Amino acid sequence: xxxxxxxxxxxxxxxxxxxxxxxGIALLYRSSRVLNFAHGDLATFxxxxxLTLLARALPFGVAVGASLATAAAMGAGFYFxxxxxxxxxxxxxxxxxxxxxxxxxxxxxxxVWGNETQRFPFPLSDVPVLQFSGVVxxxxxxxxxxxxVTLMALLYVxxxxxxxxxxxxxxxxxxxxxxxxxxxxxxxxxxxWGLASALGGAAGVLLAPAVYLDPFMMLDPFLKGFAGAVLGxxxxxxGAVLGxFxxxxxxxxxxxxxxxxxxxxxxxxxIILVLLVRPEGLLGREYHRRV
Amino acid sequence: xxxxxxLVLAVVAVTTLAAAAVSQPAERGVTATEIRIGTTMPLSxxxxxxxxxxxxxxxxxxxxxxxxxxxHGRRLSLVxxxxxxxxxxxxxxTRELVERDGVFALASSLGTANVFAARDYVIETQTxxxxxxxxxxxxxxxxxxxxxxxxxxxxxxxxIFLTKYAAENLKTQKIAVFYQNDLYGQQGLLGVKxxxxxxxxxxxxxxxxxxxxxxxxxxGLKLKESGAxxxxxxxxxxxxxxxxxxxxxLGFRPTLVSSFTLADPAMFALAGEAWNNVYLSAYxxxxxxxxxxxxxxxxxxxxxxxxxxxxxxxxAGVGFVEAxxxxxxxxxxxxxxxxxxxxxxTIKNWDGEVMRSVTFGADRRQGTNRLFxxxxxxxxxxxxxxxxxxxxxx
Numbered sequence: 001x002x003x004x005x006x007x008x009x010x011x012x013x014x015x016x017x018x019x020x021x022x023x024g025i026a027l028l029y030r031s032s033r034v035l036n037f038a039h040g041d042l043a044t045f046x047x048x049x050x051l052t053l054l055a056r057a058l059p060f061g062v063a064v065g066a067s068l069a070t071a072a073a074m075g076a077g078f079y080f081x082x083x084x085x086x087x088x089x090x091x092x093x094x095x096x097x098x099x100x101x102x103x104x105x106x107x108x109x110x111x112v113w114g115n116e117t118q119r120f121p122f123p124l125s126d127v128p129v130l131q132f133s134g135v136v137x138x139x140x141x142x143x144x145x146x147x148x149v150t151l152m153a154l155l156y157v158x159x160x161x162x163x164x165x166x167x168x169x170x171x172x173x174x175x176x177x178x179x180x181x182x183x184x185x186x187x188x189x190x191x192x193w194g195l196a197s198a199l200g201g202a203a204g205v206l207l208a209p210a211v212y213l214d215p216f217m218m219l220d221p222f223l224k225g226f227a228g229a230v231l232g233x234x235x236x237x238x239g240a241v242l243g244x245f246x247x248x249x250x251x252x253x254x255x256x257x258x259x260x261x262x263x264x265x266x267x268x269x270x271i272i273l274v275l276l277v278r279p280e281g282l283l284g285r286e287y288h289r290r291v
Numbered sequence: 292x293x294x295x296x297x298l299v300l301a302v303v304a305v306t307t308l309a310a311a312a313v314s315q316p317a318e319r320g321v322t323a324t325e326i327r328i329g330t331t332m333p334l335s336x337x338x339x340x341x342x343x344x345x346x347x348x349x350x351x352x353x354x355x356x357x358x359x360x361x362x363h364g365r366r367l368s369l370v371x372x373x374x375x376x377x378x379x380x381x382x383x384x385t386r387e388l389v390e391r392d393g394v395f396a397l398a399s400s401l402g403t404a405n406v407f408a409a410r411d412y413v414i415e416t417q418t419x420x421x422x423x424x425x426x427x428x429x430x431x432x433x434x435x436x437x438x439x440x441x442x443x444x445x446x447x448x449x450x451i452f453l454t455k456y457a458a459e460n461l462k463t464q465k466i467a468v469f470y471q472n473d474l475y476g477q478q479g480l481l482g483v484k485x486x487x488x489x490x491x492x493x494x495x496x497x498x499x500x501x502x503x504x505x506x507x508x509x510x511g512l513k514l515k516e517s518g519a520x521x522x523x524x525x526x527x528x529x530x531x532x533x534x535x536x537x538x539x540x541l542g543f544r545p546t547l548v549s550s551f552t553l554a555d556p557a558m559f560a561l562a563g564e565a566w567n568n569v570y571l572s573a574y575x576x577x578x579x580x581x582x583x584x585x586x587x588x589x590x591x592x593x594x595x596x597x598x599x600x601x602x603x604x605x606x607a608g609v610g611f612v613e614a615x616x617x618x619x620x621x622x623x624x625x626x627x628x629x630x631x632x633x634x635x636x637t638i639k640n641w642d643g644e645v646m647r648s649v650t651f652g653a654d655r656r657q658g659t660n661r662l663f664x665x666x667x668x669x670x671x672x673x674x675x676x677x678x679x680x681x682x683x684x685x
Contacts, residue, residue, distance in 0.1 A: 003516065010508035115339035116600075117529045119561060126540045127564075138540045211505050212529055212561065216336055220505040255509035260499050261472055263509070 002134040007256045008249055013141040013210075015248020016148035019241045020203035021218075021225025022232065023152060024196040026240035029229070031172040031192045034083070034094050038101035039200050040222030044215060045105050046071035046201030047208045048113050051120055060123050064205050068198045075197025076190040083193075084186060109215040122209035144206045151202055152241055155195070159237065168192060220264075224251075227267040231274050233284020242283060318627050320395030326365045326619070326626070328353075329388030330398045331405070333376035337502045340528045340557070342401050344601035345424075346371045348608030349398060351594040352587075362616065363624040370394060374405060376502060381405035382412065389418055395628075399424050399611040403446070403475040414439070419628055421615040426478040427657055431684040438628060440635050442614050442646050442658040444574045446475065446525065446550065448681040450482015451489065452662050453548050453572055456676075457521050458490040461546050461570065465495040467519035469510060469534050471526055472499040479525030479550055495519035500530055511537030514545075524549040532561035539565045546570070551662075555603035559670045569667040570675070574659060575610050575645050577672055578602040587644045610645035614638060614658055657683045 021039065028036050046067045053063035078101060083094055126140040159165040170178040171188045179185045200218075207221060224247060232243025247267060255263040274281060320327040330349065332342035346369075353367040361367060370392050372384040381400060388394045389412075396419035400406050406425035410433075413420050420439045427445035430436060457463035468483050470476030480497055487494050496517035498510045511534060514522055522538070522545045524531050531553045538544070547569040554573055558566050578588045584606055591598045591605050598605040614635070619626065621634035638658075641649045649658040660683045664675040 003512075006512055007509065010512060014506055014508060110335060115335050115343055117340050117532075117561060119563075126536060129540060129542065136541050207505070211533065214339070214529075217505070220503050224505075252509045256512055260510065260513075261501075264501055264503065 005135045007253050011249030011252035015245035016145045017203050017207050018224045018228045018248050019244025020148050021221055022229035022240035022244040024199040026229045026234055027196045029234045037099040040218030041102045041105035042197045043200035043204035044218045047204035050205055054121055068201045071201035072194035072198040076194035079190045079193040117212045117214045120208035120213045224267055227271050230271050233281025236283040239281050239283030319393050321626050327368050327394045328396050328398050329370040329394035331372045331374045331381050331384035331400045334373035336375040337527050338376040344604035345608040347595050347598055348591050348605040349612055351591045352609045354594050355590055362619045378405045378408035382409045385409040389416055404473040407474055422611040440656055442649055446478040447482040449572055450479045451486040454483045454486025457548050458492050463521040465493045465519045466521045467495040467514050467517045468497040468523045470499055472501055476525040507533045507537055511541055515541050515543040521546040535562050535565040555601050557601050566667055571665050572662045573665050574662050583644050606645050613643035614649045657685050
C-alpha cells in the first residue's frame with residue numbers, strides 16, 4: 001500500500017504540471033477553438049526570461065512575476081498582431097500559424113540561450129523530504145502541487161465569479177452575440193491568450209527546477225498536457241485539470257507496476273481510447289454546432 | 292567517310308577525357324587547398340550536451356591546425372549538421388553530407404542508434420568514416436569496413452569492466468541498471484549482464500527511460516524498491532543527473548557507477564551534491580590528470596572559450612579525430628581514400644595528444660581497447676586504477 005501511495009504521490013507531482021499545461025490549452029481551445037502548438041515554447045521562453053533575471057540577482061518573486069507578465073504580453077500580442085489579422089483564414093490555418101510561432105520561438109531560444117542543459121535556481125530544494133508513514137514527499141514536489149492547485153483555484157474564481165470571467169464565458173459561447181451585447185470580444189480574446197500563456201509560463205517555472213532547463217524542456221510535458229486536456233475534455237476547465245492529474249498518476253503507476261517502455265505510449269493510447277468511447281472527454285459536454 | 296571521321300573524333304575525345312581523369316585523381320572533398328570533412332551531431336535536443344562541445348572542439352582543433360598551415364598545405368574545413376539525436380535525421384544528414392556537400396570523410400557522428408541507422412549507407416558509398424561515436428561492438432562481424440577507423444570504446448566491454456570492478460572493489464552484490472531504451476543503453480545493459488554472470492552476483496532490476504522523457508520519478512521509485520546496493524547508469528547527462536537527484540530525494544543512496552559518457556565535470560553543476568562519489572570509467576587521460584591533455588584544452592578554450600565549460604567532451608572531440616589527422620600527415624601530399632587507408636594502417640601504438648596507444652592494421656579497425664577507473668570527489672575526478680585492456684574484436 002505504501003508502495004502504491006508513493007507512486008500516486010510521484011504521479012500527482014507530475015500530474016499537477018500536466019494539469020497546468022492542460023488548463024492553458026483548454027482555456028484557449030474553448031474560447032477560440034485554436035489548439036495552440038506554441039504553448040510549450042511560450043512557457044519555456046518565459047522560464048528563460050526568469051532565469052536571465054535571476055542571474056542578475058533579482059529576487060525570485062520579482063523575476064518570476066516579470067517572466068509571467070512577459071509570457072502574458074507575448075500571448076496577447078500574438079493574438080492581436082498575428083492571429084486576429086488572420087481571422088479570415090481557416091481554423092486549420094490558424095493552428096498552423098501557432099505551429100510557426102512554436103518553431104520561431106524555439107529558434108530564438110536556441111540562438112539566445114544556447115542548447116545547453118541548465119539548472120534553474122528555485123527557493124525550494126528537493127533533498128529535504130517529509131515522511132508520511134513511509135511515503136516520501138520532497139519540498140519541491142509539495143511546493144509544485146500547492147502552487148499549481150492555487151493557480152487553478154485562482155483561475156476558477158476569475159472565470160466563474162468575476163465580470164471579466166462572465167465576459168470570457170460569453171465570448172467562448174457565442175462571440176458574435178457577446179459583441180452585440182457590448183462585450184469587447186477582441187480584448188477578451190487577447191486576455192484569454194495572455195492568461196493561458198502566463199499559466200504555461202508558471203508550469204515552465206515549476207517544471208524547470210525538477211527537470212532542468214533547455215529550449216526543448218516543454219516538448220514532452222506539452223504533449224502530455226494536451227493528452228490530459230483531451231482526456232478530461234477540451235471544453236471543460238475542471239476536466240482539463242482532472243485529465244492532467246489522472247494522466248500523471250496513471251503514467252507513474254503504469255510505469256511502476258507494468259512497463260517503463262510503454263509509459264509514453266500510454267498517454268497516446270488514452271487519447272485514442274477517449275476519442276473512441278467519449279469524444280468530448282470525461283467532463284466535457286458534447287459539442288453541438290447550431291445550424 | 293564522314294561517319295568514320297566522326298567515329299575517330301569521338302574515340303579521340305573519349306580517350307583524352309579518360310586520360311585527363313586519370314591524371315587528376317579528383318577525390319571527392321579534396322582540392323589543392325582544402326579537405327572537406329562532415330559530421331552530424333545533436334546540436335539540439337536531449338544529447339546537445341555531447342554534440343555541441345564535441346563538434347565545437349573538432350572545429351576549433353581544425354582551426355588550430357589551419358593556423359599552423361594545415362596538413363600538406365591543405366586547410367581542413369568542417370561541415371556540421373544538427374540531427375537532434377534522431378536516427379532518421381542523422382541518416383538524412385549523412386546522405387546530404389556525402390551527396391550534396393561532397394565531403395571527403397565523415398567524422399564522429401554521435402549516438403549508437405544514429406550510427407547504426409546510417410551505417411549501411413556510409414559503407415556502401417565507401418566513405419571514410421573516422422570514429423563513429425557508437426558502441427564499438429556494432430562493428431564486430433560487420434563486413435566491408437575498410438574505410439572505417441575508430442578510437443571509441445565498446446559499451447559491452449565497458450559494462451563488463453564496470454560490473455567486475457564494482458563486484459571486486461565496491462562490495463557490490465545486487466546491481467540495478469538505469470539505461471536508455473535504445474542501442475546505447477541496451478549494449479551497456481548487455482555488458483553488465485555478462486559481468487554479472489562472470490562474477491556470480493545478482494541483477495536487482497533494469498529500468499529504462501526514453502530520450503524524450505521529461506522526468507524519471509517512477510524509475511527512481513523502482514530502483515529504490517529493487518533493494519540494489521549499486522546502481523549503474525547508461526543515460527544522457529540530463530537523465531543521469533535527474534535519476535541521481537531523484538534517488539537522493541527518496542533517501543536511497545546506493546553506490547553509483549556510471550559509463551564514461553557522463554564523465555564531463557559539468558555533471559557536478561547539473562546533479563550537484565548527488566554526483567559526488569560516483570565511480571566512472573575513462574578511456575583517455577582526463578583534463579587535470581595529464582599535462583598534454585590540459586594543453587589541448589587550453590588551445591581549444593583560446594579558440595572557442597565556451598568549450599572550457601565542457602572540458603571532458605571538448606577534449607574527447609579532439610581524441611576522436613587525431614588518429615585521422617595523423618593518417619592524413621602520413622599519407623603525404625597525394626591524398627586519396629585508398630592511400631589514406633594504407634597510411635592509417637601503419638599507425639601502431641601511437642600516442643596522440645589525447646588518445647593514447649592507438650593501433651590500426653590491415654585487419655584491425657578498433658584502434659583502442661583500454662579503460663581505467665575514476666571517482667568523483669568534491670567536484671573533481673580522481674584516478675583510481677591503471678589501464679585495463681579488453682580483447683579487440685575487429
